[in-house]
Structure formats: C-alpha cells, structure tokens
Amino acid sequence: xxDQRDAAAVAAQLGREPRGLRAVAHRxxxxxxxxxxxxxxxxxxxxFPTLYYLTCPKAASAIGTLEASGMMREMTDRLASDPELAAxxxxxxxxxxxxxxxxxxxxxxxxxxAGTQSAGGMPTRVKCLHALVAHELAVPGANPFGAEALRELxxxxxxxxxxxxxxxxxxxxxxxxxxxMIAGAMSTEDSAPHxxxxx
Numbered sequence: 398x399x400d401q402r403d404a405a406a407v408a409a410q411l412g413r414e415p416r417g418l419r420a421v422a423h424r425x426x427x428x429x430x431x432x433x434x435x436x437x438x439x440x441x442x443x444x445f446p447t448l449y450y451l452t453c454p455k456a457a458s459a460i461g462t463l464e465a466s467g468m469m470r471e472m473t474d475r476l477a478s479d480p481e482l483a484a485x486x487x488x489x490x491x492x493x494x495x496x497x498x499x500x501x502x503x504x505x506x507x508x509x510x511a512g513t514q515s516a517g518g519m520p521t522r523v524k525c526l527h528a529l530v531a532h533e534l535a536v537p538g539a540n541p542f543g544a545e546a547l548r549e550l551x552x553x554x555x556x557x558x559x560x561x562x563x564x565x566x567x568x569x570x571x572x573x574x575x576x577x578m579i580a581g582a583m584s585t586e587d588s589a590p591h592x593x594x595x596x
Contacts, residue, residue: 398419398420399418402562403421406429406562407430410453410454410559410560411452417435419435421433422449422531425553427557429560430453432452434500436501436504436506444513446513446515449531455556458553459550459551460546463546464526468546469518470523473518487519489520489529489532489542489543492539493519494515496536516531516532517543526542
C-alpha cells in the first residue's frame with residue numbers, strides 16, 4: 398500500500414493522478430518517492446507491463462541527458478560482444494518478470510501472458526534508461542545497465558526536493574518531458590505492447 402502523502406508526492410511529480418500504484422519502491426535521498434511499483438493490471442484488467450516507474454522529474458531529466466548522449470546505442474552494441482554482460486542483462490529481465498508475476502498474484506490477478514515484454518528493451522536491447530534505472534533503484538544489483546547509468550548521474554537531489562508535498566504543487570522543478578510521458582502512460586488505459594516512458 399501507498400500512503401496519502403506519498404501518493405500526493407507522486408501525483409505532483411507526474412503532474413496528474415497516477416493509476417495502479419502499489420508501493421514506493423525506492424526513495425530519493427530527499428525522502429520523497431522516486432520509484433513506484435505499479436500493479437501489472439489496472440482495475441479493469443488492462444495489462445500494465447511496467448512494474449517500476451521512475452517518478453522524480455529531476456532524475457528523469459538527468460537520465461534523458463544520458464539517453465541523448467548515445468549511451469543506449471553503446472550499451473546495446475556491447476551486448477553482442479560481451480557474453481557475460483548479456484547473461485547478466487538476461488538475468489535482469491528474468492528478475493523483472495518474476496517480480497511482476499509475484500505482484501500480480503499479490504493483487505489477486507492473473508500474471509501477464511508469457512512473452513509479454515519486461516521493460517527498457519530487456520533482454521536484447523536497451524530502449525529506455527528510465528526503466529532500467531528504476532529497476533536498479535528498486536532492486537539494487539539487479540540491472541547492470543541501470544547500475545551503469547546511475548553511476549553517471551549527477552546528484553539530482555542536492556538542490557532540494559522536486560515537489561512540495563504539503564502544497565501538492567511544483568516547487569523547484571517542473572515535470573520533464575520524460576516524466577510527462579510516464580504520467581500519460583500511468584493515467585490512461587494501457588495495453589500491450591506497452592510504451593516505455595521515453596519512447
């Protein structure tokens with residue numbers, strides 16, 4: 398479950414009410430949620446494949462800069478030449494599916510069908526660093542590329558929290574394009590194939 402204050406923070410981060418929130422999966426050093434876990438199916442049964450969402454607009458903006466630098470292409474290229482890395486990334490994919498299936502059962506719903514994508518392009522490509530970083534923050538050590546991206550990020554929280562929860566309004570930053578896209582995915586009916594936050 399997610400409490401009212403955390404739900405208000407996530408809504409302020411995304412700029413609208415999210416859907417399918419299950420729990421805070423990770424907290425920013427500022428104390429606010431920066432990754433949430435979402436139900437694999439919405440209340441009407443619609444599939445919702447992305448289990449972990451990055452919600453902090455400051456972190457999302459910093460990750461967007463990494464994506465624009467060509468990091469995803471370089472990571473994908475390395476998968477073809479580094480069997481150990483490819484195996485680690487495949488294990489991250491399996492971890493994601495296992496946790497998503499467990500979340501579905503905890504919600505009393507059927508897991509998503511076999512073959513439903515995990516997130517971020519796993520297991521053979523890198524398509525969304527936001528999804529991979531969210532996985533790594535939620536499950537430290539689970540995602541090799543999420544960990545690499547995290548090491549390249551600046552300390553986005555140093556200038557203060559991204560939202561004012563008491564006022565449930567934006568304070569020091571506005572939602573980035575990436576975060577607005579996440580909000581759209583979380584607030585509309587979502588069906589497979591799922592659109593990743595940065596696509």
